[in-house]
Structure formats: structure tokens, C-alpha cells
Amino acid sequence: MYEKRWLKNCVFCANVCIFAFESYKQPMKRITIIDIAEALNITPSTVSRALAGNLRVSESTRRRVMDKARELGYQPNIVAASLRKGKSDTIGMMVPRINRHFFSHVISAVEEVLNPAGYNLLICQSHERVLREEQAINVLLKNRVAGIIMSHAMEMSDFSHILKATSENIPVVQFDRVTKQVPGPRIINDNFSGGYMAVKHLIRSGYKRIGHLTGSLSVNVYQDRFRGYKYALDEASMLIDATHTYQGAITRDTALNCARELLEKHQVDAIFCAGDYAAIGAMEAIREKGLKVADDIGVVGFANEPFADIISPGLTTVEQNAYEIGIRAANSLIQLISRSGYTAIQTEDVVPVRLLVRDSSMKNGSNV
Amino acid sequence: MYEKRWLKNCVFCANVCIFAFESYKQPMKRITIIDIAEALNITPSTVSRALAGNLRVSESTRRRVMDKARELGYQPNIVAASLRKGKSDTIGMMVPRINRHFFSHVISAVEEVLNPAGYNLLICQSHERVLREEQAINVLLKNRVAGIIMSHAMEMSDFSHILKATSENIPVVQFDRVTKQVPGPRIINDNFSGGYMAVKHLIRSGYKRIGHLTGSLSVNVYQDRFRGYKYALDEASMLIDATHTYQGAITRDTALNCARELLEKHQVDAIFCAGDYAAIGAMEAIREKGLKVADDIGVVGFANEPFADIISPGLTTVEQNAYEIGIRAANSLIQLISRSGYTAIQTEDVVPVRLLVRDSSMKNGSNV
């Protein structure tokens, strides 16, 4: 299998070693359609057509081309094809962080639709940084992606970098964190209902003064959860006190601090957190003060991170349907690409959420 | 700014709407170096050189080219450049799952090195499926990536798909789940020491019969942790009973079942789990039996997933230095690419791990 002369001592591991061979070997010449054509005495165009499944090619040559391609180990060069076609089959996907439960599941769902359709994903993270989001979009554009599926970094206000894409007719589908300033479909969670259900549930459980820890209200996601929160309070004729809502309290640490204040200054007896990490911070603050989660202070989170049902007491939280969002976003994008023109459809697709009731919101174990 | 005639009612939102304009507008012609050249009355080659920072171009034209490029909104076409150069600046990254704490942090670290160096990442998940790993590798090859950084799916035994890459001189850096069957550097955790430290710690804490839940022992990662486990037992002259080790018990569910057996049939008083999710399953089994974690049955995990310090009792676990692994893998790859030849260097780079002692392994709160 390997030529004898190469089976000598490897300079690195000092053994007779196939890697010694591998290294000396000339880099394998890459097989192109021209090689196939020459081997078969036909032209590259025919090979190309055969490989592409074009109907204008005889069944026999089609078979011969396929066989030869396999025999030579032909790998199509998508780079060349993309250049020629002016389109790649790469889809850009941009999220704030890939390691958030929600985002990673959206990505998986998107892959499930896009891979079978022949697309592959170029995944970027903005790490919640405006600058990195801009850079990442540029990377995607330079790579001439066929489309973009994205969720914005938190403090975005200028979206011109994305308009660059849409104005070049590269369709953009936004999900979760979206803005109307960018044309194209938006797939979002029913954050309003999520917030509403969460707070209504707290009220029903008997809590009277409900605080709210959330991210920046300039983000649609937090804005909507906040509206749900207010709506539930209002519906129950409860006081809506603006000082009971803390923005920028979405990480564990920031939430810890704000929860301390909420407990100290405002004597709340329940906290609705716009994220599960924040809920963890809130629980810490509660325990720090010698109070009991649930019995003394109710807590509800948002996202159903994997730890929500592991911690004790179990965290009541709002589950988002990441899978559904990913599927819809991917399908939207495929449709846009196939219609390859009007990218400005301003549809908003709202995916239902679900309240998962666990113990953290159950006063004295009461199941209301 | 927008031509008046386009500012009419949008067919979709029925409003006067800039998206109505956006949609009617012809897709912006893409600016190429030829456009810049024509505008400046020079040749494309000069433009190319100027843009590439080539020294053989006068400072003045360089400046003019740069300015004109910015003015016209030029976006280099990497696809064309890659085709011409026969190399892309895309690096393929393949992991079993992007939402594992460890992998997502490795990815971030890799990005931190690669992005500033002008590379971007094509991220794929194998979802622990052999077939998907093969497909993904093919995608990377078809995209002519400049190199691959990867961690294998669990049940891999045939690595010929990856040898396809190395034989085409595409360097492959393996990390975490690695095999000697693939040439190239390997960056791994010190899993042996991790297992050893974990079990030694359990022994010191006073536990006498220590079981082990792990993944397939054909995977280097689990094999090494297992060796550490045995070494620690042996060192303490404790019985090593093969039936106390369960393979294929690495998810929460599978671990739950195996832990039940371990407690029932084998009366262990501690469980070393090769993963934190398994540890959660073990804890469930313990509680199910009316026993107390730590006081009755000690538990140690592996990976320090984000929930490890949130749950109660806190999970003693082995922290892996994902950041360091990512950095080293990325640097290795850059080096290989620049040397663009000998990809067969068989180095193994072992990154230290750290035991994080929390309450789950503390008998009666004793701090030994």
C-alpha cells in the first residue's frame, strides 16, 4: 500500500512510521472536473453538467462521470463554484453567545433544516459587543454568504452594518433580539405573554410586592417581558412602582446586587427575573439575608437553562421554544433565498412560550 | 437621500416606507478592484497590491486606493481570493456539541486567537454521531478550509475521513477527544490526574467503596480518567472491582439508572462521575433512595459545568482549562499553516486540570 522507500525512520518519532511517509509524500494533487474529463475523453462542461444532475446529459455518460469521480476521489471545489455563481451555499449565523442554552438550541434547529438543504453554517458570536457584531457581519459579507440568521448584541442602536447586507440583497432573518429597523422577517418569543404568565402566577401564589430584574429595556426582549410584568400587576390592581424594576440586572452578579437593594429598600416579597442567571443571583441575595426562597421570597426566571430543574428549590421559569424558532427562521431564510429578491418582508412570527412551575414560586409549598 | 419616486406606499405594510424603496431598488452593484482601478486610472493589479499592503507601491497611490475603496464601499471578495490563492482564511472547527460548557469555551478561546490573525471559523457539530462527523469533515474540505481544529464524536473508530484532510496537507489539530491514528498535534486535558485527584480526595474524605460512572472507555478522555481512578484506589490499597465501573453512563438519565444499580447491588458510598451531568443523575439516584448526598454518599463530577456551584450541595468537580486548550490549539494550527508542509508532528500537549472541592464530597461537613 505504501511505497517501501518511504517506510523508513520518522525524523520525529524515530520509528518506522506511516506518518514519516505521509510527510514526505507530495501533497495529493487535487482532482478537478478537468481530470475527470480527460480521463473520460469528454469536456469539463459535460462533467460539470453530469455532476450537477443536469438533465441534458445522457444517462450513460452521467454514470461514467459519477463512477470516475468516485474512483478519483473527486471533491467539488465550492469556492470556485461560489465565485462563478455569485452565491455561496454558506449561511451566516450570528448570536450573542453560542453557549446560552437558548441560542445553542436555535443553532441546532437551524442546522437541522439547513444541512439537508445543502447549506452549511458560518457561526459567529458577538459576545454582546457592538463592535464585534459589526466585524462579524463584515466577515459574513466578505464570505458572500447566501443569507444571514441573527440575534443582535444587547446594546445595538445603529444597524447600518446590517443594512449593508440587505441592500446587497442578502436576506437577513432576525430572531429573538430583533429590530424593525432591519427589513426582513422576525421570529420572536412571546415575551409579553411569558412575562405576564410569570407575574400572574406569582400573584396567584400570594405574593404582594413583586420586583423585576431585567436587561436593558431598549432590547425588545426585555421590553416585552417588562410589559407583561406591568400588565399582570395592572390587571390585579397592584401598584406599579418604577423603582421596583432594575435594568442591567441580567447576569448573576449584577442581579445579586440589585436584588439586595430590592429586598432592602423596597421590601419586595417576590422577584421576576428576565433570565435564569439573574434568578440565581436573586436567590443568593435572598439567602444572604437569611430569608427562604419561595416561602419568604418568590422567584421566577426566564429561559429554562439546564440548571433550572437541578437547583433546589427548582426554579419556576418560562421556557422558550428554541427549536421551533430555529426551524422557522431557517425555513424563512430558505424561502427568501429562493425568491432571491424582495427581502423587505416585514413579518413578525411569534412563537408561544410556556410557564414551568417549580418550587421557587410556591409560598409554603402551596400549590395554587 | 432616497429618490422621491420610490418613497411610495409599500405593498406590504401599506405605509410610506423606506423598505418599499429598498425592495424596488436594484441590488447594489458590487464594487470590485476593477471599479477602483477605473476610477483612479490605474490597473487592478496595482489596486490589489495596494490593498494587500504590498510594499512595491507608492505611498501616494496606496493612499488614493484606500480612500477610493472606502468611498465606494468596497468589500473584498474572499471567495475569489481563496480560489486564486488556493487557500482560504477559514478554519474549520468541529466539536461534538457547541452547548457544552467546555467546548463553547474552547471555541471562544480559539476565536480570540484566530480572529485577530485574520481567520474566521466555520463551526460544525457532530452531535456525537459518526456519520455527521464524516459529513461535516466533507463540508470543511469542500470549503477548502485552511485547517481544522477538532474533537471527535464519541464512538469514532474509523478516521479515514480525517486522513483525507491531512493527506491533502490540510493541518488538523485535535483536542480533548483525540486519537493517535490521526497525525498532527493533540491538546488534551490531564484527565489521568483529574481522575486521580478526584478519587484520592474521596478517599481522604473517608469514603470506602467508590464507584465510577463514565462514558465509553474507548474514548481517550474516559480511559484516562478511569486510569486515574484505578491508580488512586490502588495507591490506597483499595479494592478495584471492575463491576463498580459503568460505561455508557455519562448523561443524566443513563447515570441515574447506573447509579441506582451501584447503590443497590454494590453498596458503594461514593461515586466518581466522569461528567457533571452524570453527577446530577447520581445525586438523583441517591436522593431517590432516601440517602443524603455527601453525608451518606460522596459525589465528584468532571467539567465544572455552570450549574456545579449553583446546586446544593455544591458539586465537587474537576475543572478543565478550556481557555488554555483553545489558545494552544489555535496557536498550533497557525504554526502548522505557516509551515504549510509537515503536518505529521505527533506532539501531545497536556494541560493541567484543577480539583474544585465543594460540599458534595464532604462527609458530615468535615473539611479534610
Next chain:
DNA sequence: TTGTAAGCGTTATCAA
């Protein structure tokens, strides 16, 4: 320092 020209591997438009 700049221009000329060829070529990377495809696909698409003709014409045969």
C-alpha cells in the same frame, strides 16, 4: 513603481 497577462475551478451561454 506600475502594467500585462495568465490562471485558480467552476458554470453558463452559445453553437454544433
Next chain:
DNA sequence: TTGATAACGCTTACAA
């Protein structure tokens, strides 16, 4: 049904 040819946008010897 197949072949000839040009083109996608860029880089790079080589020549000037």
C-alpha cells in the same frame, strides 16, 4: 446530447 469559450474577482510572475 455535447463541445468551445468566456467569465466570476482576485493574485502574481514577468515585463516595462
